[in-house]
Amino acid sequence: MITAYTAEDVRRAERPLLDADVPLMQRAAAALAARCLPLLRERAGTVPGSRVVLLVGPGSNGGDALFAGAHLARRGAAVTAVQTEAALHDAGAAALSRAGGCLHRARGADEQTARLLGDADLVVDGVLGIGGRPELSDELAAILAAANASPASVVAVDVPTGVDATTGEAADDAVRAELTVTMGAVKAGLLLPGAAAHVGRVDLVDLGLAPHLPSEPAVRRLETEDVRELWPVPGPADQKYSRGVVTIDAGSADFPGAGVLSASGAARAGAGMVRYRGPAAVRDMILARRPEVVGADGRHQAVVIGSGLSPEDPRCRRGVEELCAEDAVGVLDAGALSAIRPGDRLPSHVVLTPHAGEAARLAEALDLPSSLPPARLAGELARATGATVLLKGEVTLVADGDAPDRLYSQAEATPWLGTAGTGDVLGGILGTLLAAGLPGPLAAALAASVHGRAGVAASRGGTAPLVALDVAEHVPAVLTAILGGAITTVASRGGA
Ligand SMILES: NC(=O)C1=CN([C@@H]2O[C@H](COP(=O)(O)OP(=O)(O)OC[C@H]3O[C@@H](n4cnc5c(N)ncnc54)[C@H](OP(=O)(O)O)[C@@H]3O)[C@@H](O)[C@H]2O)[C@@H](O)CC1
Numbered sequence: 001m002i003t004a005y006t007a008e009d010v011r012r013a014e015r016p017l018l019d020a021d022v023p024l025m026q027r028a029a030a031a032l033a034a035r036c037l038p039l040l041r042e043r044a045g046t047v048p049g050s051r052v053v054l055l056v057g058p059g060s061n062g063g064d065a066l067f068a069g070a071h072l073a074r075r076g077a078a079v080t081a082v083q084t085e086a087a088l089h090d091a092g093a094a095a096l097s098r099a100g101g102c103l104h105r106a107r108g109a110d111e112q113t114a115r116l117l118g119d120a121d122l123v124v125d126g127v128l129g130i131g132g133r134p135e136l137s138d139e140l141a142a143i144l145a146a147a148n149a150s151p152a153s154v155v156a157v158d159v160p161t162g163v164d165a166t167t168g169e170a171a172d173d174a175v176r177a178e179l180t181v182t183m184g185a186v187k188a189g190l191l192l193p194g195a196a197a198h199v200g201r202v203d204l205v206d207l208g209l210a211p212h213l214p215s216e217p218a219v220r221r222l223e224t225e226d227v228r229e230l231w232p233v234p235g236p237a238d239q240k241y242s243r244g245v246v247t248i249d250a251g252s253a254d255f256p257g258a259g260v261l262s263a264s265g266a267a268r269a270g271a272g273m274v275r276y277r278g279p280a281a282v283r284d285m286i287l288a289r290r291p292e293v294v295g296a297d298g299r300h301q302a303v304v305i306g307s308g309l310s311p312e313d314p315r316c317r318r319g320v321e322e323l324c325a326e327d328a329v330g331v332l333d334a335g336a337l338s339a340i341r342p343g344d345r346l347p348s349h350v351v352l353t354p355h356a357g358e359a360a361r362l363a364e365a366l367d368l369p370s371s372l373p374p375a376r377l378a379g380e381l382a383r384a385t386g387a388t389v390l391l392k393g394e395v396t397l398v399a400d401g402d403a404p405d406r407l408y409s410q411a412e413a414t415p416w417l418g419t420a421g422t423g424d425v426l427g428g429i430l431g432t433l434l435a436a437g438l439p440g441p442l443a444a445a446l447a448a449s450v451h452g453r454a455g456v457a458a459s460r461g462g463t464a465p466l467v468a469l470d471v472a473e474h475v476p477a478v479l480t481a482i483l484g485g486a487i488t489t490v491a492s493r494g495g496a
């Protein structure tokens with residue numbers, strides 16, 4: 001699991017180490033240089049003679065870049081520091097100069113700056129880190145735009161300049177890095193939506209901050225090993241009821257396919273049983289495609305309500321009221337989201353699954369500001385309803401209904417998923433995980449992760465169009481790839 005922290009958390013954590021004179025910047029710079037070397041070799045063939053431009057701001061972020069630049073200069077690279085402000089990290093500048101590097105004071109994207117950036121093999125962005133304020137001067141924006149236009153590899157130090165380290169909000173001209181080398185702890189903003197196009201790969205440099213960081217990170221991201229650990233795998237003593245029954249209450253005369261998609265997501269994610277409740281015509285369509293679905297309502301551990309329903313459909317409000325019960329477990333999607341009223345209190349094992357437009361409409365209905373950035377919006381919706389909120393998008397966010405400031409952020413998805421019905425499949429997958437007994441926030445993050453991976457698999461690694469049903473059909477292959485080892489153990493024991 002990746003855990004990420006606010007800029008303030010990181011400042012607090014580094015304080016005792018700085019007070020104890022731990023040479024954090026030297027360590028950060030050495031690690032940064034080590035990560036730049038392979039990029040330089042890849043781009044320029046060899047390090048000696050390669051061209052490195054450091055973009056250097058006034059603070060310690062610039063210091064990191066300057067000391068790293070000195071390392072690279074000692075390895076034979078031609079290193080020029082482009083200074084963006086009057087102030088400069090003096091010791092870093094002296095180290096670079098001792099190692100044979102040069103300094104250029106930029107005035108916006110002046111001729112020399114533009115030429116240096118155009119000719120560079122590697123640009124190291126050390127303008128602003130966790131001390132950066134979001135507003136960029138026109139001069140700085142012009143320098144960053146020139147860096148983004150450069151054919152060079154771009155490595156951001158700690159945080160790409162122009163991206164808010166805590167919220168992920170990004171200026172238009174914020175640095176677009178191929179790699180962000182982040183110091184001491186992953187910054188929350190690096191995992192949040194606005195930053196996604198700017199951070200590239202994120203590589204964490206361990207500086208010994210961990211014991212000083214808060215026990216609750218601001219943002220978590222599940223990784224492959226978490227999926228392996230958390231995904232419910234049946235044991236020898238399991239049967240269909242112990243695995244979990246999920247009821248689908250989705251699909252209507254106008255949108256019957258939503259019922260098929262939601263039921264397929266649930267079935268392919270491994271529900272013990274999928275039940276359907278809804279109009280007979282939709283039920284028949286589901287059964288024609290998925291004979292394993294049980295066409296009668298009955299006991300279940302989770303219910304998925306709302307995909308393919310118009311907000312006026314009485315099933316929506318009935319579903320919301322059903323899930324307001326203290327022990328309710330389920331998903332409210334699409335039409336059912338419009339049936340939530342101010343004052344409704346849902347438990348955190350109920351997950352709301354809006355896309356951005358639905359989230360904004362729900363916020364409005366609940367008298368919340370609707371134009372908040374996604375991370376705040378998800379949190380405020382969770383706070384106002386008590387439910388866990390899964391906010392869909394390129395980066396999918398999950399806010400815990402019991403602790404709305406705690407977020408999961410999953411970014412496995414591909415833009416090919418932006419096609420009708422893929423959200424219905426997600427609701428079904430999530431219903432199965434809830435029915436298996438996973439807590440709301442974890443089930444939501446896990447569902448988003450596997451749904452995103454299934455989208456990548458269904459689009460052949462992001463190279464071909466997919467249709468929503470493909471996403472459901474690719475869930476087993478995704479799980480085989482992840483769980484392979486874990487399941488073999490069970491199978492070989494059973495077969496012995
Ligand atoms: N965490 C760790 O363990 C370690 C952290 N380390 C490194 O330290 C970095 C943090 O350094 P930092 O505190 O000096 O802040 P930094 O980001 O360089 O910028 C502050 C300066 O920029 C200025 N400024 C701000 N916004 C601006 C704007 N929009 N446009 C123009 N100027 C602006 C601001 O001015 P002011 O706000 O005072 O007006 C101030 O002068 C961190 O990201 C990491 O790289 C490692 O060295 C060691 C281990």
Ligand SMILES: Nc1ncnc2c1ncn2[C@@H]1O[C@H](COP(=O)(O)OP(=O)(O)O)[C@@H](O)[C@H]1O
Nearest residue numbers: 392393394413414415417418420421422423424
């Ligand atoms: N640009 C994108 N990149 C990655 N994933 C995306 C993108 N656009 C949409 N998605 C994903 O596709 C799904 C769409 O869901 P939704 O909008 O509810 O569709 P529908 O209501 O038609 O089923 C979500 O899981 C969302 O995260």
Ligand SMILES: [K+]
Nearest residue numbers: 125128157159
């Ligand atoms: K930076």
